[in-house]
Amino acid sequence: MLQIMEGSHAVAEAVKLSRPQVVSAYPITPQTHIVERLAEIVADGELDADYICVESEFSALSSCLGASAAGSRVYSATTSQGLAFMAEVVFNVAGMRLPIVMTIANRSLGAPLSIWNDQQDSLFLRDSGWMQLYAEDAQEAMDLHFIAYKAAENHEVLLPAFVCFDGFILTHTFEPVDIPKQEEIDAYLPAFNPYQRLDAKDPISFGMYATPDYYQEFRYEINAAMTRAKKVLREAGAEFGEMFGRDYSGLVEEYRLDDADTAIVAMGSVCGTIKDAVDEMRDDGKKVGLLKLRSFRPFPYEDVRTALAGVSNVAVLEKNINIGSRMLGAVGLEVKDAVYKNGTPVYSYVGGLGGRDIRRKDVKMITEWAETGRNDCFFGLREEVL
Amino acid sequence: MADERPEFFESGHRACGGCGPALAGRLIMKAAGENTIVVASTGCMEVFSTPYPETAWKTPWIHSLFQNAAAVASGIESSIKMQGRDEKVVVIAGDGATFDIGVLCISGAFERGHDITYICYDNEAYMNTGIQRSGATPYDASTTTSPAGKNSTGNSRPKKDMPAILAAHGAPYVATASIAYPTDMMKKVEKAINTKGPCYLQVHAPCCTGWGFDGAKTMEIGKAAINSGLWVNFEMEEGTVTKVKKVKRVPVDDYLKSQKRFRHLFKPEPKTEEIAKIQAIADKNAEKYGTDIVPKN
Amino acid sequence: MALNVGCSARPGNARDNKTGSWRTFRPVFDNEKCNKCGTCMMICPEVCISEDEEGYPQVDYEFCKGCGLCTEECPKDAIEMKKEEK
The missing domain is CATH 3.40.50.970 (Thiamin diphosphate (ThDP)-binding fold, Pyr/PP domains)
Incomplete structure (x- = not known):
């Protein structure tokens, strides 16, 4: 009940x-x-x-x-x-x-x-x-x-x-x-x-x-x-x-990833927002899906590699900052390692830090960034720091 | 007559010859007995007694970190209580772990009233890392971080009054002891363990290497500390001093002269002002605890 | 061989470490002078002095480090430290 x-x-x-x-x-x-x-x-x-x-x-x-x-x-x-x-x-x-x-x-x-x-x-x-x-x-x-x-x-x-x-x-x-x-x-x-x-x-x-x-x-x-x-x-x-009746046999969970060109990878509650954004982008004819990581340690690199085998771009939405690393996010580094042999480009997009809301439009934006090969970066920054 | 009680601290440990803390560990375990879970802090005793896979401990023993023994003991006590078990939980920690870095965890454990016994083996500095001063280091002792020098007469602060701090937490039994008086010390260990609630015992454990004296003299130095008034053996029950070891006190000079850590007070010539300050500490101790044996008229 | 989970060990195997090799002086007991008071047995930090069948102290030289504490504390001066022969 x-x-x-x-x-x-x-x-x-x-x-x-x-x-x-x-x-x-x-x-x-x-x-x-x-x-x-x-x-x-x-x-x-x-x-x-x-x-x-x-x-x-x-x-x-x-x-x-x-x-x-x-x-x-x-x-x-x-x-x-x-x-x-x-x-x-x-x-x-x-x-x-x-x-x-x-x-x-x-x-x-x-x-x-x-x-x-x-x-x-x-x-x-x-x-x-x-x-x-x-x-x-x-x-x-x-x-x-x-x-x-x-x-x-x-x-x-x-x-x-x-x-x-x-x-x-x-x-x-x-x-x-x-x-x-x-x-x-x-x-x-x-x-x-x-x-x-x-x-x-x-x-x-x-x-x-x-x-x-x-x-x-x-x-x-x-x-x-x-x-x-x-x-x-x-x-x-x-x-x-x-x-x-609730299956957690996967350390990752795929959402509309089957024929996707671009995959978004994320962990936690933001996956709910991403699913809504994916639905809307799918309605607009974009082939995009979500790979949700349920386990970060152990990192399920085999599952990630398999799930992302067919995609052309990967956007990792990072709610952390790996300060001093070119990749910017801790999750992106792992994902990049997992798909390295496939040669798929993986980008780390950092946002939502310190409670900043992540909205569907942000998800759509980083999807586009990945599609156009934009380098790892923050999203949603206040303009005065740019 | 040999003491018939079994040993729970084993030969083969790697302490220096004549080590006061090793003797403390042995005597504590003899008094505590087999139904004891020992919680150790990082420090000399932990290191010399448990290099994997060799352990000197014959009862259950656990080490986690430097500063958390009191908190680990809290959890063990809570767990065995929930399981309906009756082992006694005894922390054995050095003075650095007790006076300095572990105060937060100790204060919490004593305030919460866990049924644990916390025993500090006090060798008056961080010996494991190479004789650095701690809050337990006595005034003017030269250590590697409070060296005597042109502008220094050694450690600039007096020893922290840890027993008073724990008595202020409402500990039902707080006592000091010395390895120089094994029978008295073991009685106090037993009393602390058998008193319900958090009890504190601070054991003077001279360190031949850190203080600079011959390991054969460990007991003698311990006795000299008490005879000088610089260490007082007492018991406090419910915050009141109930028993004090009385002494025919002697001037502090001989105690100081017998250890390298105080040698700078006498060379090249005696620093009488500093020695007088240390004598004043001893005099204050004697007055506070009433240790002096007063000749009858 | 796998290690013991959590860096743990069964009790007592410190005895694998024979600290007697550290010794440069050895305590030698004179039972003529000994009054069997037990002080040496009680204060040995190495736990290596025990009572023989007659109640006299006996040293386990496998572990005695030769610190001399027993000699110093013996009330009857019944223990002497003698240099180890190489």
């Missing part, structure tokens, strides 16, 4: 259904509605969890790390400055192979201070060893949490996961969502079965330091686990589809 609810509350419901034993978070806009709702859920006894009200994001993820190592399923949520503040722990969690799931309510990074959306925050932790999944709408944001836990906790993976959804655009808007039943989620996502845990009955030393004789091999193994995560994510998404 569909219910109308705020995106943040939908995510809180997903967390409740995932039954974490420990929740630890620090409030930051626009993540607050998730953690406020979770606090209510715990206070009302709807979720049997210990909710740790920490003094900082740094402690939020650090306490999650401890709880996960002790054998609990755990949850946290943050964004932007909070994520940057916990960055040291972010790398540490992945290195210790702890399957923590954390929601990122995507927001820009200061300075200048901005509370509004782009995807710079999660993308700057590209190399941290966390899976990064991006949701287009509240339903997908909700569902990706179950899939994230299932994949992260798989002993072939044992890597943490960000579930990213756009701040305000998705966190604060109301949408109809289908909320699974607890028994259905329990069947999909059984109780946490840790690979190893801190336990006086079976002691281990955990998080030791590695000399040059070993360090490199630990990084190799994290990368190998991330590569295995592709298959595990696909299978978890397919199983979810079989049980709940």
Whole structure:
């Protein structure tokens, strides 16, 4: 049954259904509605969890790390400055192979201070060893949490996961969502079965330091686990589809791409706008389609290469800026690498930073730019800086 | 008589010969026992005891980062509580991790009231990185970042009063101890672990390499610190000092002279003004805690 | 061979590292003087002095680094540091 609810509350419901034993978070806009709702859920006894009200994001993820190592399923949520503040722990969690799931309510990074959306925050932790999944709408944001836990906790993976959804655009808007039943989620996502845990009955030393004789091999193994995560994510998404009727077996999603000349590549809520723009351009006789990336880490380069095999131009809409790189966007670099052997031109168009609206006309404009071979650049800039 | 309690800190670690912190680790674990989860901060003890794949720890042990041991311990305590388990969670962290970089996490954990014991092994500087000063470094100690020189008499600030800061958080039990008095120290470890709520124990752990003395003298230096009044062993319960080790105090000079980190105060000739300032710190400690044994008339 | 996930290890294998090779002086115990007080066993940072069947201290020279702490603290002066013969 569909219910109308705020995106943040939908995510809180997903967390409740995932039954974490420990929740630890620090409030930051626009993540607050998730953690406020979770606090209510715990206070009302709807979720049997210990909710740790920490003094900082740094402690939020650090306490999650401890709880996960002790054998609990755990949850946290943050964004932007909070994520940057916990960055040291972010790398540490992945290195210790702890399957923590954390929601990122995507927001820009200061300075200048901005509370509004782009995807710079999660993308700057590209190399941290966390899976990064991006949701287009509240339903997908909700569902990706179950899939994230299932994949992260798989002993072939044992890597943490960000579930990213756009701040305000998705966190604060109301949408109809289908909320699974607890028994259905329990069947999909059984109780946490840790690979190893801190336990006086079976002691281990955990998080030791590695000399040059070993360090490199630990990084190799994290990368190998991330590569295995592709298959595990696909299978978890397919199983979810079989049980709940919403298929997430693809790490990418194609929209009207079959005979397209130009493909737009994007992640997150802007894909909704792009789909509308594609429909309008199709009505005008333009052969254009969308490739939505659901997973940025692991990066599904085989899927991207296959999906873009028939197109002549690729416009990557970037809600991040890879400062100092000719390509400008972090996503474009990956896409370009994926299609390199096809020889297809790939352009990075940066916009929507710090909450700037991206409209259908912007999407049409960058489509034209790609068609005419315009170089990587910003779009929608105020004229006074040009 | 040998102490019959089993050892949970193993031979083969890579600490310097005569290492105070290594002895602290051993004694803490002897007192804590097998039902203990140890949370370590990055630092000397972490590094000398756990180069992969060799570990000196026989109970569960975890290290995450330099400054987050108190937060990691919070999460472990929360998790084992939810699982209905009863292990004790004990942080063992150095003074840099405790006095400086970890204060945020410690303050949060103590304010939230987690049932954890936080033990700082205090060797009064960042020893693992090469003897840089910390908030625990005593006044006038020469370190690699507070070197004595033409315009410097060493570390320009007195030691931070960390026990008072944690007592102010409402910690039910705060105490100081020294590896020079193992029985007393182990009693305090047991008391802290068995007191519900966040407890803090600060253990004086002389570092032969960092302070500049012969490793055979580690215990002697620890005793001398207490006899000089520059280190005070005390217990605070619910914010009130309930027990203090009384001493027949001696002037600070001998304690200072015995360590290379204070040698500049005596060479080429004694810097009497500076020594007097250090004596004043000891006098103030003695007055504050009432450590002096007063001869009966 | 795969590494242990999360850089972890089973307890006790620090004993693979025989720190006795660091030693330049060795503690030698005189049981005539020893009163079996246990101080040396309690304060050894290497955890390498234990009690023999008669209650006297015995050193595990595989791990003793020769720091001399036991010698310094022995109340009966029953321990002497002797230079290792090469």
